[in-house]
Amino acid sequence: MNYNWDWAVFFKSTGIGEEIYLHWFMSGLLWTLALSLCGWLIALLLGSLLGTMRTLPNRWLAGIGSAYVSLFRNVPLLVQLFVWYFLIPDILPESMQTWLKQDLSPEVSGFLIVTLCLGLFTAARVCEQVRTGIEALPRGQRQAAAALGLTTAQTYRRVLLPQAFRIVIPPLTSEFLNIIKNSSVASLVGLMELLAQTKQTGEFTANLFEAFTMATLIYFTVNMGVMFTMSRLERKLRVPGLIALGGK
Amino acid sequence: MKKCFVALLIASLFPAAQAAELTGTLKKIKDSGTIVLGNRDSSIPFSYLANNSKPIGYSVDIAQAIADEVKKELKMPGLKVKYNLVTSQTRIPLVQNGTVDVECGSTTNNVERQQQAAFSLGIFQIGTRLLTKKTSGINDFPDLAGKNVVTTAGTTSERLLKKMNEEKKMKMRIISAKDHGESFLMLESGRVAAFMMDDALLAGEMAKAKKPADWAIVGKPQSAEIYGCMLRKGDPQFKAVVDRAIAGLYKSGKINAIYDRWFLKPIPPKGLNMGFPMSHELKTLIAKPTDKAAEQL
Amino acid sequence: MEFNSLIDALPALLEGLQVTLKLMVMAVMGGIVIGTMLALFRLSNNRILSLSASVYVGYFRSIPLLLVISWFYFLVPMIIEWMTGKPEPVGPFISSLVAFTMFEAAYYCEILRAGIQSIPKGQVSAAYALGMNYRQTMRLVILPQAFRKMAPLLLQQSIILFQDTALVYAVGLMDFLNTARSRGDITGELPLFLLSAGAVYFVISFTASRVVMHLQKKLAIAQAH
Numbered sequence: 001m002n003y004n005w006d007w008a009v010f011f012k013s014t015g016i017g018e019e020i021y022l023h024w025f026m027s028g029l030l031w032t033l034a035l036s037l038c039g040w041l042i043a044l045l046l047g048s049l050l051g052t053m054r055t056l057p058n059r060w061l062a063g064i065g066s067a068y069v070s071l072f073r074n075v076p077l078l079v080q081l082f083v084w085y086f087l088i089p090d091i092l093p094e095s096m097q098t099w100l101k102q103d104l105s106p107e108v109s110g111f112l113i114v115t116l117c118l119g120l121f122t123a124a125r126v127c128e129q130v131r132t133g134i135e136a137l138p139r140g141q142r143q144a145a146a147a148l149g150l151t152t153a154q155t156y157r158r159v160l161l162p163q164a165f166r167i168v169i170p171p172l173t174s175e176f177l178n179i180i181k182n183s184s185v186a187s188l189v190g191l192m193e194l195l196a197q198t199k200q201t202g203e204f205t206a207n208l209f210e211a212f213t214m215a216t217l218i219y220f221t222v223n224m225g226v227m228f229t230m231s232r233l234e235r236k237l238r239v240p241g242l243i244a245l246g247g248k
Numbered sequence: 249m250k251k252c253f254v255a256l257l258i259a260s261l262f263p264a265a266q267a268a269e270l271t272g273t274l275k276k277i278k279d280s281g282t283i284v285l286g287n288r289d290s291s292i293p294f295s296y297l298a299n300n301s302k303p304i305g306y307s308v309d310i311a312q313a314i315a316d317e318v319k320k321e322l323k324m325p326g327l328k329v330k331y332n333l334v335t336s337q338t339r340i341p342l343v344q345n346g347t348v349d350v351e352c353g354s355t356t357n358n359v360e361r362q363q364q365a366a367f368s369l370g371i372f373q374i375g376t377r378l379l380t381k382k383t384s385g386i387n388d389f390p391d392l393a394g395k396n397v398v399t400t401a402g403t404t405s406e407r408l409l410k411k412m413n414e415e416k417k418m419k420m421r422i423i424s425a426k427d428h429g430e431s432f433l434m435l436e437s438g439r440v441a442a443f444m445m446d447d448a449l450l451a452g453e454m455a456k457a458k459k460p461a462d463w464a465i466v467g468k469p470q471s472a473e474i475y476g477c478m479l480r481k482g483d484p485q486f487k488a489v490v491d492r493a494i495a496g497l498y499k500s501g502k503i504n505a506i507y508d509r510w511f512l513k514p515i516p517p518k519g520l521n522m523g524f525p526m527s528h529e530l531k532t533l534i535a536k537p538t539d540k541a542a543e544q545l
Numbered sequence: 546m547e548f549n550s551l552i553d554a555l556p557a558l559l560e561g562l563q564v565t566l567k568l569m570v571m572a573v574m575g576g577i578v579i580g581t582m583l584a585l586f587r588l589s590n591n592r593i594l595s596l597s598a599s600v601y602v603g604y605f606r607s608i609p610l611l612l613v614i615s616w617f618y619f620l621v622p623m624i625i626e627w628m629t630g631k632p633e634p635v636g637p638f639i640s641s642l643v644a645f646t647m648f649e650a651a652y653y654c655e656i657l658r659a660g661i662q663s664i665p666k667g668q669v670s671a672a673y674a675l676g677m678n679y680r681q682t683m684r685l686v687i688l689p690q691a692f693r694k695m696a697p698l699l700l701q702q703s704i705i706l707f708q709d710t711a712l713v714y715a716v717g718l719m720d721f722l723n724t725a726r727s728r729g730d731i732t733g734e735l736p737l738f739l740l741s742a743g744a745v746y747f748v749i750s751f752t753a754s755r756v757v758m759h760l761q762k763k764l765a766i767a768q769a770h
Contacts, residue, residue, distance in 0.1 A: 001640070003341075003344050003364065003623070004363045004364055006363075013409055015361065015405070015411060016407065016410045016411050016414055016416045017411075033407075054649075060732040061334055070749075070751055070754075073701065073704060074704065074746060074747045074749075074750035074751050075743045075747050076708040076711060076722055076742075076743065076746055077708065078722065078739075079709065079722075079739050079742060079743035079746070080743075082735075082736075082739050083743075086433055086437060087740075088738060091436070094522030099437075099438070101439045102396070102438075102439075104423050105421055106396055106423045106440075107421075110423075121695075125701065125705075128663055128697060128698065128701050129698065131697070132695070132697050132698050132755065134692075135694075136660075136663045136694050146414065167657065167659060167662070167663050169654055170655050170656075170658060170659045171655060171659055171698060173655075174606060174652060174655055177606050177607060178705075181610070184609065184611070186281065187426050188425075188426050188430060189423075190398070190401070190423035190425045190426070190430075190434070192401070192424060195609060195611065195612075196401060196424075196426075198400070199337050199402060200401055200402050202337060202402075202422075203336060203337070203401075203403075204402065204407065206340055206358055206360040206361045206363060206364045207339055207364075207474050208337065208340060209341070209619070211746070212612060212615060212616065215609075215612060216612050216616070217606055219607055219608055219609055219612070220607050220608060222538065222605070223606065223607030223608075224603060224607055226607075227603055227606065227607065235293075237744070238674070241665065241666060265568055266660075284634075289717075289719065289723075289727040290727045290730045290731050292731060296727075296731055297557065297719075297731070299553045299556060299557060299559070299728075300556055301556070301560060301719070310753055332717065333637075333717035333719065334717050335714065335715070335717055335720070337615075337715070338615075338618075338619075338715070338716065338717055341619040342619075345619055345620075345622040345623045345626070345634070346622055346626065347622060365618060387631050402744060416602075427730070428730075429726075429729070429730035429735055430735075433735060456731075456732070456733030458733070465762065517550065517554075517731060517732060518550060518732050518733075544650040
């Protein structure tokens with residue numbers, strides 16, 4: 001093989017102050033986690049709301065939910081971020097433009113915009129998961145709730161949503177893992193998250209494989225942690241009476 | 249009669265012996281009947297794709313000359329020339345793993361990369377400078393103190409800029425954008441006051457701007473860098489052919505025609521003119537070709 | 546004037562769109578087949594099967610696709626060279642296709658698992674009572690329902706894949722989005738090109754999801770339980 005392996009590369013100086021390349025990976029991981037957690041908060045709240053709206057008898061509310069999903073789900077994330085970062089600020093009033101582009105530090109304004117963009121994008125997907133969960137429930141449950149005299153709000157809060165969320169924990173976990181990975185789009189606006197730092201290290205040291213190995217290990221560890229936690233949660237909250245494990 | 253036979257024997261052995269001597273890349277090219285050149289998709293005017301997806305540019309012309317030299321060396325006029333698109337991340341691994349035989353784009357020859365790949369004679373020389381609005385009042389690097397500055401992630405400029413900021417306490421706020429196009433958009437949209445990059449690439453971004461006349465390239469060059477073509481390490485036979493091709497362009501003066509075509513005349517796809525006359529440094533490089541990195545000179 | 550550069554770039558854009566669609570259709574088909582198998586393995590009582598399936602799924606869900614594609618592209622030729630002594634490049638398309646298929650299988654597996662688990666246990670008992678074996682129960686009773694129930698999510702995952710094909714740029718393959726980006730960059734019209742690309746993605750995904758919804762309504766399970 002022609003490749004020149006050098007695993008000590010992470011401890012080499014980057015040539016900027018006291019920094020070593022390992023610091024880059026750490027700061028990248030922090031950005032990745034911060035972006036995905038904040039984005040997830042927006043996505044989960046907005047997505048659950050929209051997902052519920054889509055299953056309501058009210059046609060207007062259902063329509064808004066479905067229009068939102070159509071728009072945000074069918075346009076690539078990269079294009080959405082481009083619009084949020086490069087095009088929308090230009091139509092804001094002058095004073096807000098200066099605030100966003102000049103007064104805020106580039107990192108803060110980038111962070112705000114990426115978080116918003118990731119949150120809105122992922123909300124469309126969470127919405128679909130929640131809707132699927134609600135619709136997967138036997139219709140009889142809704143009728144039974146109505147027969148018991150529960151209002152629509154009560155039916156959702158006490159009967160449908162608790163079950164729906166439990167059913168869709170596995171796909172929601174996928175979405176959370178996705179947002180962690182999707183946060184790498186932030187490099188478009190100059191936020192150096194984990195993947196950007198990885199490429200950067202590869203560029204500067206020409207030891208791309210070591211950098212990729214490190215990134216693979218970090219993503220694997222973080223996401224395995226998430227999956228482990230979620231699968232414990234899933235087991236704890238499993239709905240009795242549905243196929244639990246195996247076809248027996 | 250006997251003498252004649254011996255001579256015949258030697259003559260018949262010789263081409264075989266010569267063919268057996270072929271090693272590394274030349275052997276691979278001969279066996280497969282194909283030479284694979286690495287190209288970039290939007291590195292204007294060095295290596296980019298025309299509207300019909302065909303690779304064009306200054307470095308592509310040089311790569312073509314290398315392919316011609318290989319054809320001559322192997323006596324294979326019918327040798328197939330294939331292009332393989334590379335990005336700044338993939339260029340080194342693809343040269344190493346045998347996907348690409350030689351990559352000519354806008355790749356800086358530096359010490360770190362020499363650990364992984366070999367470089368041909370230098371094909372271009374740049375200085376790292378600033379692109380800014382003519383009205384910005386920025387004339388040189390010290391004027392950047394306290395300002396927002398953009399550069400492209402993973403480039404030497406980024407490292408230099410961060411180092412300068414750290415050492416001279418300039419309190420610049422540095423953004424590392426994903427590629428040159430995005431860096432320029434940040435500048436154009438008023439997020440930053442200046443864009444630091446290789447001067448030839450800055451000229452390319454300026455030529456693409458809506459109003460090229462609004463922009464200026466300023467500042468004392470912070471570093472000099474030599475671009476080279478990349479090939480596999482430890483293959484002197486192939487490197488000799490590559491270097492001979494490049495030296496040939498320099499000696500015959502053909503390089504001037506190639507330079508004019510890409511830097512002083514309208515280029516596809518929109519007929520932009522870079523208007524970037526040949527620098528003194530590049531003239532020196534052409535007169536005295538070297539395969540060293542700028543920092544090794 | 547601006548739109549001229551868009552029209553000039555049409556051949557390249559169409560070529561990119563072809564790459565995107567070809568990659569997507571092939572990866573969805575492969576992914577669903579492997580994903581269904583994985584879902585059955587995961588829910589099987591055989592510990593080795595279920596463990597290996599969940600390790601597979603866990604691995605592919607936790608690594609960014611970009612890294613999977615890159616590893617495949619860079620390392621496979623090196624492994625071949627190491628084994629045969631001759632470098633043998635795998636094309637970027639094959640690398641991307643294999644990486645995408647393996648990756649999508651992990652996601653489809655999770656969706657189908659959720660689908661299977663949402664079906665009342667009574668159906669399994671009923672199928673067994675009718676004398677069906679495990680295989681028949683799955684094929685004739687459980688899977689058809691799971692597919693229908695999860696159709697929206699399967700569709701969603703496929704739309705995600707349609708957009709994610711942009712990651713093939715990592716191996717130098719020009720799909721639709723990257724062609725648009727690259728042409729936009731070269732001509733200095735990045736906003737125009739990206740917005741137009743976004744519009745094309747929107748139209749294609751939107752139409753596809755409408756068609757699937759229509760089919761789904763036609764196939765809707767009689768909700769009689």
